[in-house]
């Protein structure tokens with residue numbers, strides 16, 4: 001489903017980005033030489049990147065690459081060992097509230113407010129964020145209709161499917177018109193239609209100068225959604241740029257993107273090995 005023109009206009013008029021941002025900062029997020037270890041696991045190992053206004057920036061990498069750790073450091077949920085971080089030109093550890101007020105976050109885990117209904121959750125969010133009641137009601141109606149979730153408004157969150165919980169997280173992240181959306185594997189559980197709605201919303205958000213950090217382990221998703229991508233593997237940045245630039249970097253321009261990704265993350269040989277073993281096993285078990 002495409003968001004129709006009327007809804008598009010409505011969404012545009014609803015989305016009010018922070019004026020301060022559009023005038024002031026050239027760079028939305030700046031990460032320089034970020035390092036974070038857990039015991040002897042180096043989850044993030046010297047990561048640097050920048051996210052500009054109006055950009056959907058992808059963090060792409062296999063499980064365990066360090067994407068969630070990076071995102072959580074940006075949000076101030078965990079502390080880095082070393083490195084420099086700026087969000088909207090501010091230091092998030094010093095100006096936590098200022099920074100958090102302008103970020104919308106979708107975590108990779110489903111919502112924790114299991115004993116609430118969406119209505120209760122959104123009332124709660126509106127009151128802590130001091131959102132305008134009329135505007136918020138209008139937005140909620142629009143988002144619930146777009147995600148075809150109206151019937152779940154008064155159901156307990158605990159009883160919702162993974163995908164419907166995910167929709168609630170996404171809506172919650174958007175209500176305060178953040179300048180920066182940080183979404184960690186946001187398509188998890190969403191059906192094709194809702195995934196399309198979310199992608200449209202992200203496009204509209206960036207058309208207004210907003211930015212998105214979009215973490216995913218799925219190459220096709222990154223390719224479709226993101227303007228620029230950082231490929232991470234074992235905490236390290238292995239490539240950064242547009243998909244086109246990355247394929248040139250991998251010295252395999254025109255090659256299948258999946259091959260490039262597997263090559264860059266050194267998974268190609270290990271996959272060949274796994275496939276070989278699987279073939280052996282299946283061959284041995286022939287009925």
Ligand SMILES: Nc1ncnc2c1ncn2[C@@H]1O[C@H](COP(=O)(O)OP(=O)(O)O)[C@@H](O)[C@H]1O
Pocket residue numbers: 038041042043061062063064065066067068069070
């Ligand atoms: N709280 C934690 N305690 C110990 N190890 C962790 C913790 N969080 C992440 N890790 C480890 O850090 C590495 C990166 O994890 P993560 O950032 O979740 O990767 P990704 O999101 O790319 O899958 C993994 O090896 C993971 O096991």
Ligand SMILES: [Mg+2]
Pocket residue numbers: 067068069108184
């Ligand atoms: Mg993760």
